[in-house]
Amino acid sequence: MSIARVLSIAGSASQGSAGIQADLKTFQEFDVYGMSAITAIVANNSTTDQGIFTQPLASVEAQVYASLEHVGVDALKTGMLFTEEIITRTAELIKESGVENVVVDPVMIGKMGSQLLKDEAIETLVKELLPVAKIVTPNLHEAARMLECPVPETPEDMKVLARDLHSLGPEYVLIKGGALKDYPAVDMLYDGKGITELESERVDTVHTSGAGCTYSAAITAELAKGKSVEEAVRRAKSFVTSAIRHALSFDRGIGSTYHAAHRKKA
Ligand code: PXL
Numbered sequence: 001m002s003i004a005r006v007l008s009i010a011g012s013a014s015q016g017s018a019g020i021q022a023d024l025k026t027f028q029e030f031d032v033y034g035m036s037a038i039t040a041i042v043a044n045n046s047t048t049d050q051g052i053f054t055q056p057l058a059s060v061e062a063q064v065y066a067s068l069e070h071v072g073v074d075a076l077k078t079g080m081l082f083t084e085e086i087i088t089r090t091a092e093l094i095k096e097s098g099v100e101n102v103v104v105d106p107v108m109i110g111k112m113g114s115q116l117l118k119d120e121a122i123e124t125l126v127k128e129l130l131p132v133a134k135i136v137t138p139n140l141h142e143a144a145r146m147l148e149c150p151v152p153e154t155p156e157d158m159k160v161l162a163r164d165l166h167s168l169g170p171e172y173v174l175i176k177g178g179a180l181k182d183y184p185a186v187d188m189l190y191d192g193k194g195i196t197e198l199e200s201e202r203v204d205t206v207h208t209s210g211a212g213c214t215y216s217a218a219i220t221a222e223l224a225k226g227k228s229v230e231e232a233v234r235r236a237k238s239f240v241t242s243a244i245r246h247a248l249s250f251d252r253g254i255g256s257t258y259h260a261a262h263r264k265k266a
Helices: 019-029 057-070 084-097 119-132 140-147 155-166 211-224 229-245
Strands: 005-013 033-044 049-054 075-078 101-104 172-176 185-190 195-200
Touching: 005 019, 005 057, 005 211, 019 033, 019 211, 033 057, 057 084, 075 084, 075 211, 084 119, 101 119, 101 211, 119 140, 140 155, 140 172, 155 172, 155 185, 155 195, 172 211, 185 229, 195 229, 211 229
Parallel strands: 005 033, 005 075, 075 101
Antiparallel strands: 033 049, 172 185, 185 195
């Protein structure tokens, strides 16, 4: 039996909502074969901060090779990369691998407040990773930081930033407008020619940890199956909206998106 194979190069979020944990849960829901290369272990949640433990470069490399050599990779995503050296090596490994379905989720600050990318590494991410991306999936804050401009406040502002980010090298740009106050949850997808607006209801909840990871993991899974970028993004948005609608609060602090929510009848 053949199955689409996907790799996530990202951080481990020990409390289970985001990072590698969200990615693998999402991959499973999309029935693709999930693999991981862990860049750092984030042992934080919204009420305690136990620390971030970075993996040595040799460990990240070995994990990527383990997936590439033993199984093969149809699509991959990057999440938390944390340091300039991990970003640089990841970009090299991606080029060397020949994988074309590359989803870059430029995570910078987690919903639980952890810093997931060092400030001085943003420039490296822009220069080295955006050019190898099939699609980059920033939220409003991340888009603004990459372009060193103010955070977009309207859907029109988002369109301008989508075009500006495209000129930095990715084939597609998806700017997520979940944080745009007073608007529905609208995302802008730009392919270098035109903008596609993807709108969904706004779900009123604070329990959204893992939403971005889940969204980009779902896009990766659909690309691995051979879907077009637009189709992959549409399916992923519907999946993540339902994961947010049925979020799990665990009765303290910020809770988690629920990755198996789509199995429930609305
Ligand atoms: O949601 C962003 C994110 C990504 N990766 C890791 C995280 C988080 C948020 O907490 O811990 C490892």
